[in-house]
Amino acid sequence: MTRISPNPDQQKLINSTDGIYLVNAGAGTGKTFTITHRYANILEQPGIEPDDILLVTFTRNAAEEMADRIAQQSPYDPVQLQDAPISTFHGYCYQLLRRYGHETPSDLGINDQIPQSLDLIEDELRERTLFKTFASRFEDQHPEYEQLFAAIDTPSSLRSLVAELAAKGVIPHRDGWYRETGAALDGNRDEFMELFERQNQPNDGANGPIQSDARSSVSGWENTEYAPDAPTADEIVGYPQVHADPVEQAFDEDREELFEFVHDVYFEYLQHTLERNYLTQGLMLAFAFVMLCENPGVRKGVQHQYVMVDEFQDTNELQFKLTLLLSERDNICVVGDWKQSIYGFQYTTVENIQRFDERIARYKAELNRGEDRITYPVDDIEEIPLQLNYRSTESILSLATETLTVPATSSESIDEDAIEKELTPLKATNHVDNSRTEAVTHEDEPEVILDRIQHVVDNETYSVEVRDEPKTTDEMSSSEKAAAERERLGKPSYDDIAVFTRTRSFARELLETAQEYGIPIAYEGGIELFDTDQAKLLLAWLRICEANEKRGWAAVLEDAGYTLPRAKETLKTDAYPESMIAFRDELRECETLGGFARTVFDEYGYDGAYANGLLRELTGMYDATLSTWSEAIAYIESTLEAGSTVEIDSSPGDDSVTLQTIHGAKGLEYPIVFCANMNRRAFPHYGKPSSGTIQYQEPIGLRQRSVYDDSNGRPYVYKHWSYDLLTGCLPSDYDEERRLFYVAVTRAKRHLFFTAGDNPSPFFTELSVDSTEIDPSVTARELEEVDDEAFSVTVPERSRSRRLSVHEIMDDSIYDDVDEGRGTEFGDRLHQFAEDYVRRKDVSPVGSDQEHVKTLLDSLDGTLKPEITAILPLDLEPQITLVGIIDLLVTTPEQVQIIDYKTDRGRHAESEYRKQLSVYYHVVANEYPNRDISIQIFYTADDETVELSPLTITR
């Protein structure tokens, strides 16, 4: 497998430096090898420096790997390449925006600047919380949208709508939509009508035409409650088709108010985030886009002579346009494989690569409206396919092709010819095809998998490459090559095997079963830590302590082995065992959430990875700030709701099976692969997430799923008839699930297993591999192998840095009775009042503390900025970043005051507050290097300001 020289296709790409290239790089075709050589080759041209070549990758790891490998192939060493633009879209655009984009918001009619200390939020949970605050304020401030809000069940679903629109390149301006990007919201009528007509074709029955798919989707029409203005079933349902008139009427419905609403939410959210110094990744890209469009000087300054984009199938519309804007000339090379596009849920567009010619022309035209931004021609595109596969055997490649046409449901019909046309066939370079491809089922699927793993390990039948020698050289004849390859084969061990699953939950189940048997499996990826038994018990006890909630008791009793009737009886009479009551009372004494959790886990003897991980999560960012149980409950609930995951770090020894989701396996390869969990509903997966009331979907555009109506005197939220009708006329699409299947299969070098439980999915049954049901018999290995610490949870280390709340550097003792029983809610309300007052909201002070704050605010000179996020990165290894919120910043041209409100009656915590405010001091000092900066505590109870002197940072 060692290749020193590129094959002819690869060489062609390496030599093709100038021009637009679309590289179809299938699985295992040596993509990274070729890209890095091409990069090195461009560098060899006279006058070209690393800075002239932009290389964009999908992940930070990939960027690092690229840079490393380029360093091996070019005269530049890794240090010299460190500042080269080899980066992700996000990383690169963030740099650009921070350097040149301060004024960009004004191009959208926003007064705020992009600050130097911009907080780029990666933690979805945090953003959800911030968005919720925004949404409730928005609702208060816009009574004109009352009816729309009434129809929206979860306002926070608007958050993902905004993210989706940003990814599609739809950006709001104070007066309408930025550069007509809002046109996408209309949808595409022609495209829709075409789909509709196909979906409304009668199907072929045994005795002639039977009802069309569109017709069967509206069969329950009269039983659904639609608003009074909805057409009746008679008006819609014909036979064997639906009538076209109401469908067209639905498409053309008046959506002006909806568009305005979404515009206002989106625009005001941008204002909101900038006021608070934060942005999400997606919104940041949108600003970078605006900056490059609006500022020719910056654009021309940053453009590169050569641009390469890796994993192009995972780009969204905005990223494609950024690619064009960042190119100085028509030297653009995009590399990818449409068959491996599996991130649609992140709003990527597979058409970017599948319809590259069409898209690049369209995007250029859009970008050039009003001003010539893209000055190079984009119609001369050369396609270079890489067809030699260096990974898999011929048998596996042929199965992989098959995955692209497996039906996902019993009724789905697939246009195999159309897919075949798009396909660039891969050719195996292996000479020995010893592949075993097997499909097995049993109702205990984890056991079957473990059984097969034990069967495979050390089994000659499943030989894999175990030696590098003897090497194959070009001079050898093909039979000599085959002989050499055969010599490299040998019995597989655990670490030659990978198990892929569609869902994380199945991976967790398998992991736990494997541990019972002592089979070494290492899970790689995130798990839903808050969905574990440990977390559920913790939540139950929190609920019991907070309000003696029956929900909590029920969970605790169930865990204690109560039968359902007995648990019910106990719940009814509140006759809980004394030991439990006593434990509850003990828990109520706990002062911090960390202490609470530790007590629960000790009681239940949980000391494994999940418990430890939970402890670290809970004592991390939130221990100091979550001082009441109800806050802790809300936190855990929202974490669960957000499906937040924590990375698991498993190390059951060097020789272990790898377990991961298919998404996590992308880009990797293993000698033996198990495609597990091929069960109904699991893979292919269906059942859309119950997302928001307002949906964006191509080609119907922005639509409302439910509507408020009181026209018949009864206020009610109805399902929206036109949404139901339109979506019923769209085909369901399982292409991405098939591509996921393709990705899984193409990870395998030699052998493939497909496994399912007692309800296999069509992917499993329709594949040409015959399945056998086997009775699993798994041999438990020696107990010593089973170790509680066999895997451990690591706190997410985004970019290897850790984020600490400033509260964590303070001594916990300050929370002892700080508020003399007034509670954090009192403080929260006061902070809210102060913020609202500064923002000139119509609020009046309640209580003397708030009066004092008002007097203080009235007396201050300068610009007042409330609630500023302060971020202080420390030069430590591993990197630690301190985060806090400055209550109030008062700026004048000469000086800056930092003010923090404290509701304490005493002064015993002042030394700790000095640490907190010192952090703010250093953040602000960075931002305003030439001004006098002071830090002050305002004690609201006593109406007293205390100025502190800042501490220096010890590094």
Added chain:
DNA sequence: GATAGCACCATTTTT
């Protein structure tokens, strides 16, 4: 034997 209609079931992926 074939078709339409209804009740039922189980519920993601992550830079």
Added chain:
DNA sequence: TGGTGCTATC
């Protein structure tokens, strides 16, 4: 939410 599988009906 939408596919599956059972059942009523022709």
